Amino acid sequence: MRLFYALWPTPATQREWYDATDTLLAPWGGRRIPPENLHLTLHFLGDVAADLTNELCRLAEDAAANAINLRFDRLEAWGKADLAALRADDTPDLLRLVGQLGTGLKLAGIATDKRRYKPHITVARDLHFVEASLPVWPVLEWRADTLVLVRSRLAPQGSEYAVIADWPLS
Numbered sequence: 001m002r003l004f005y006a007l008w009p010t011p012a013t014q015r016e017w018y019d020a021t022d023t024l025l026a027p028w029g030g031r032r033i034p035p036e037n038l039h040l041t042l043h044f045l046g047d048v049a050a051d052l053t054n055e056l057c058r059l060a061e062d063a064a065a066n067a068i069n070l071r072f073d074r075l076e077a078w079g080k081a082d083l084a085a086l087r088a089d090d091t092p093d094l095l096r097l098v099g100q101l102g103t104g105l106k107l108a109g110i111a112t113d114k115r116r117y118k119p120h121i122t123v124a125r126d127l128h129f130v131e132a133s134l135p136v137w138p139v140l141e142w143r144a145d146t147l148v149l150v151r152s153r154l155a156p157q158g159s160e161y162a163v164i165a166d167w168p169l170s
Contacts, residue, residue, distance in 0.1 A: 001049075009039065011035070017123065039148075039161075053149075068169065072087065073088075084125075086120060086123055146168060149166075
């Protein structure tokens with residue numbers, strides 16, 4: 001199973017992000033991510049054996065703590081990855097959650113990404129034109145209050161996500 005941990009917004013927040021980036025993304029072209037797929041990935045785990053699901057759930061339960069306030073103030077195009085992303089600055093609470101999950105994953109023998117964590121929400125792929133960064137105004141603020149473990153399936157029309165388990169962040 002392809003799995004990842006994420007902070008998952010409500011459908012209303014997903015729609016807000018989708019609508020707020022519509023005019024900004026128009027000149028860049030590309031394929032928009034459907035609103036129901038918008039989320040903030042914490043750790044992409046890749047293919048994981050199904051028998052590890054209970055361990056992954058335990059790790060998330062142990063790491064779940066406070067809700068996290070985030071501010072998305074810019075849209076960035078990442079040429080190498082060929083995507084556009086809403087970007088937020090690192091916050092101590094977010095980095096703490098990412099770090100706790102990462103430590104638990106390493107102790108469980110599950111590989112994690114070695115690159116520096118950059119909080120973002122992918123909003124488009126396969127861009128036609130790339131501008132390094134655009135400001136988002138008004139700034140999009142979000143109180144992330146749900147940690148999830150998600151199964152990802154690749155389909156011809158794009159990724160299909162199913163939340164396997166969720167934990168409230170108080």
